[in-house]
Amino acid sequence: MTTARTAVIDTHGLSKRFGGVLAVDQVSFTVEPGQVFGFLGPNGSGKTTTIGMLMGIIRPTAGSFRLFGAGAPRELLAARARVGATLETPNFHPHLSGRDNLGIAAAIKGVGAARIEECLEIVGLRDRGKHRFRTYSLGMKQRLALAATMLNDPELVVLDEPANGLDPQGMKEVRDIIRILADRGKTIFLSSHLLWEVERMCTHVAIVRKGRIMASGTVAEVVASETAALLRADDTDALVAALEDYDGAISVRATGDGVLVGLASDDLAALNRHLAGLGIHLSHLARQRRSLEDAFMELTRDDGAESMTEIATGVDS
Amino acid sequence: MTRLRILARVEAIKIRRSRSFLVVLGLFILINVFFTLTSLRAAANNPFLFALPDAWQSILEIPAGLGPLLAGVLTILLVAPEFTWKTARQSVIDGLGKGEFLLGKLLVLAAILPVFFAIPLLIGGGGALPGSDAGQAPLIRSEDLGYMFAYAMRLVLFGSAALFVAVLIRASGPAMGVFLLYWLLETIVSEAIQVMWRGAEGVLRFLPGGVSDTLNDTNLHYANELAWTNASRAERGLGPLELPEPWMLLLAAALYSALFVGLSFHLVRRRDL
Numbered sequence: 001m002t003t004a005r006t007a008v009i010d011t012h013g014l015s016k017r018f019g020g021v022l023a024v025d026q027v028s029f030t031v032e033p034g035q036v037f038g039f040l041g042p043n044g045s046g047k048t049t050t051i052g053m054l055m056g057i058i059r060p061t062a063g064s065f066r067l068f069g070a071g072a073p074r075e076l077l078a079a080r081a082r083v084g085a086t087l088e089t090p091n092f093h094p095h096l097s098g099r100d101n102l103g104i105a106a107a108i109k110g111v112g113a114a115r116i117e118e119c120l121e122i123v124g125l126r127d128r129g130k131h132r133f134r135t136y137s138l139g140m141k142q143r144l145a146l147a148a149t150m151l152n153d154p155e156l157v158v159l160d161e162p163a164n165g166l167d168p169q170g171m172k173e174v175r176d177i178i179r180i181l182a183d184r185g186k187t188i189f190l191s192s193h194l195l196w197e198v199e200r201m202c203t204h205v206a207i208v209r210k211g212r213i214m215a216s217g218t219v220a221e222v223v224a225s226e227t228a229a230l231l232r233a234d235d236t237d238a239l240v241a242a243l244e245d246y247d248g249a250i251s252v253r254a255t256g257d258g259v260l261v262g263l264a265s266d267d268l269a270a271l272n273r274h275l276a277g278l279g280i281h282l283s284h285l286a287r288q289r290r291s292l293e294d295a296f297m298e299l300t301r302d303d304g305a306e307s308m309t310e311i312a313t314g315v316d317s
Numbered sequence: 318m319t320r321l322r323i324l325a326r327v328e329a330i331k332i333r334r335s336r337s338f339l340v341v342l343g344l345f346i347l348i349n350v351f352f353t354l355t356s357l358r359a360a361a362n363n364p365f366l367f368a369l370p371d372a373w374q375s376i377l378e379i380p381a382g383l384g385p386l387l388a389g390v391l392t393i394l395l396v397a398p399e400f401t402w403k404t405a406r407q408s409v410i411d412g413l414g415k416g417e418f419l420l421g422k423l424l425v426l427a428a429i430l431p432v433f434f435a436i437p438l439l440i441g442g443g444g445a446l447p448g449s450d451a452g453q454a455p456l457i458r459s460e461d462l463g464y465m466f467a468y469a470m471r472l473v474l475f476g477s478a479a480l481f482v483a484v485l486i487r488a489s490g491p492a493m494g495v496f497l498l499y500w501l502l503e504t505i506v507s508e509a510i511q512v513m514w515r516g517a518e519g520v521l522r523f524l525p526g527g528v529s530d531t532l533n534d535t536n537l538h539y540a541n542e543l544a545w546t547n548a549s550r551a552e553r554g555l556g557p558l559e560l561p562e563p564w565m566l567l568l569a570a571a572l573y574s575a576l577f578v579g580l581s582f583h584l585v586r587r588r589d590l
């Protein structure tokens with residue numbers, strides 16, 4: 001069985017255990033060429049670990065993956081030449097200038113000096129290129145990381161929480177750069193804990209929670225397939241805690257009206273049994289007509305830079 | 318070949334602006350200049366006191382004696398932060414193999430160790446040259462060459478040990494602590510063991526620090542020095558000093574170095590970055 005185009009990323013049962021922590025649990029997904037793929041999940045859900053395995057810096061405990069169809073170590077090294085990626089924070093030598101830092105990445109990627117200037121220009125760091133990395137603001141650091149990612153004009157761009165810690169203006173700049181890359185036909189894989197960020201930019205999404213993929217598909221499919229329910233109980237805190245531990249819950253949010261939960265399946269009876277098993281008895285359980293998307297949108301209006309811990313686990317602060 | 322050139326280029330960019338490199342190397346140069354000036358002053362009225370070839374012995378024993386330790390410290394400062402800054406990780410993401418990353422660090426060693434080798438020879442040797450009478454004796458005897466070779470081997474031993482500790486501990490502060498403490502502990506433990514069992518000396522000399530110390534022992538390289546030592550030992554009722562053959566120590570140093578480098582590759586390849 002062959003597909004017309006080779007998948008850019010293809011994972012099968014990818015797992016990673018750190019001592020007692022199962023950080024990534026049987027993750028399987030496929031990213032096709034040209035997709036802007038959002039990897040959405042709260043902090044600690046295994047996004048960085050998954051990307052680390054794809055990039056060859058973390059050894060999978062189990063499972064396998066292919067990049068551009070390549071699976072063997074030597075093939076993968078060649079396939080990675082078609083990828084540009086940053087993980088977690090921008091990682092550079094603090095005492096070297098932005099330009100020298102790009103020089104290191106450029107040498108590894110076999111890219112010339114002219115391209116370094118081009119990329120500095122694109123991210124608006126041309127003037128600051130000669131300054132030491134440690135003097136950069138967080139936004140500049142993120143932009144330098146984007147520049148490093150673009151150096152080799154990669155077919156696949158992998159960004160791990162690219163908007164993390166940025167102000168709204170910085171986020172917009174990052175979004176614009178991503179959009180430009182997408183328009184040029186690049187495949188983009190980006191992780192985020194912000195649903196609205198993913199919704200705005202992505203064509204496809206996988207929702208990950210505690211290392212497991214809860215749902216995946218086009219953004220429209222995933223949002224439509226989710227069931228939202230409104231729950232009430234005497235002890236709201238206990239209810240929120242119990243829902244956070246419920247494997248079927250994609251998002252949990254306490255509202256003035258009760259606790260709003262997004263579910264991977266519409267089996268409300270199973271949810272009720274789970275809660276009753278924990279000694280939590282519901283005074284109210286109702287499927288919501290309001291879509292999950294609406295609920296999330298409302299949330300993001302409160303505070304643009306809210307973290308997904310709050311969104312996904314939903315405790316109002 | 319092109320891969321090696323890429324690694325060399327990458328490491329050159331890093332070293333060119335490295336403050337650690339300047340500070341540690343500057344310190345070593347200062348130590349050598351200080352030693353040479355002190356020796357010249359002591360020999361002000363009798364230039365033959367600090368003249369080649371005899372001066373090699375003290376140059377190699379004292380300022381060069383510190384070379385391997387400083388080279389090790391510099392190695393740690395150049396390797397360990399790559400893990401804390403996660404630049405090692407980024408380099409692999411950018412396309413280096415994990416082994417290639419470490420190969421780059423071996424190139425760094427290949428670049429800095431010759432510099433550490435040359436500094437005492439140039440500064441000390443240069444300082445002792447004016448007082449030397451070239452007509453009398455060769456400026457370098459075969460014993461001096463042997464001692465120089467032992468110095469080179471000690472640099473390799475400490476450089477590779479430091480590489481291993483840096484890769485193992487991945488943070489320069491703690492790595493430096495472990496590195497310095499190890500040599501100190503080995504000395505203390507060796508002394509303690511010898512108090513209880515005199516015969517242990519022959520074995521203890523083959524621990525990494527013992528190998529280095531013995532290779533830096535002038536008795537190993539200069540017959541007249543050994544005769545002197547043995548005469549003074551005889552006065553104290555002790556038997557002659559028993560030293561291994563230099564080649565055995567050089568071989569041990571080479572084997573330890575290979576082991577440290579091998580373990581470093583193993584660690585880097587095995588572990589997550």
Ligand SMILES: Nc1ncnc2c1ncn2[C@@H]1O[C@H](COP(=O)(O)OP(=O)(O)O)[C@@H](O)[C@H]1O
Nearest residue numbers: 018021023041042043044045046047048049050
């Ligand atoms: N090197 C590590 N050692 C031990 N645990 C780790 C390590 N890296 C990540 N983890 C754990 O694995 C889980 C997933 O982490 P991570 O992949 O960073 O999540 P995310 O990127 O989604 O925030 C977390 O519980 C985290 O504490």
Ligand SMILES: [Mg+2]
Nearest residue numbers: 047048088160
């Ligand atoms: Mg992360």
